[in-house]
Amino acid sequence: MKRREFIATAFAGTAALALSSNAAQAAPHSQENVVFDAQNPGHWKSVEALHVPIIERKGSQITIRTPHPMSEAHYIVSHTVVLDGGKFLDRKTFSWKDQPISEHTLPAGYTGKITVTSTCNLHDFWIKETQI
CATH class of the missing domain: 1.20.5 (Single alpha-helices involved in coiled-coils or other helix-helix interfaces)
Structure with a gap:
């Protein structure tokens, strides 16, 4: 050549x-039928109210609650908190004997987006975002 x-x-x-x-x-x-949220529950539409995490804030503390019954066969596995820019903050793993409630401390003076996940052993990965 x-x-x-x-x-x-x-x-x-x-x-x-x-x-x-x-x-x-x-x-x-x-991400349809891969990641779920209140606006896009995909094939889990009938169970979205039990899986979308609820975020409450008091000062630098946030409490995450998933209004989901817990049994050995069906339970919330974990909550994860990620800050703006993809910075991992914290994760709480649950046993079926626990209540799906977790508490996390934000960095001092933090403002911005937080992304919270709630993972169910049967109904996959649920996400909620909010501005702090």
Whole structure:
């Protein structure tokens, strides 16, 4: 292969890879029936009220409650709190014998978005976001 043909082929291949990579990153990734919330309960529509976490704030303390009955066969596994920018704050794991209530302390003076998750052993991963 001549040098010019080689260079042209290499540039064309590199450009094709870059374009396909950018297109893949720009394409929306659907979370339907993967992550659930009050507006998008997916195939769990009939049980959303029992799974969407409730967030209460008093000063720098937040309490998360999931209004879900707890039994050995069906229970809330955990709550997780993530701050703005994806910064992990805390996680509480439950046994079926526990109540699905967790308390977490925000960093001093924190303002911004928090994302809270509630995971059910049968009905998947539920999320709620709020501004603090």
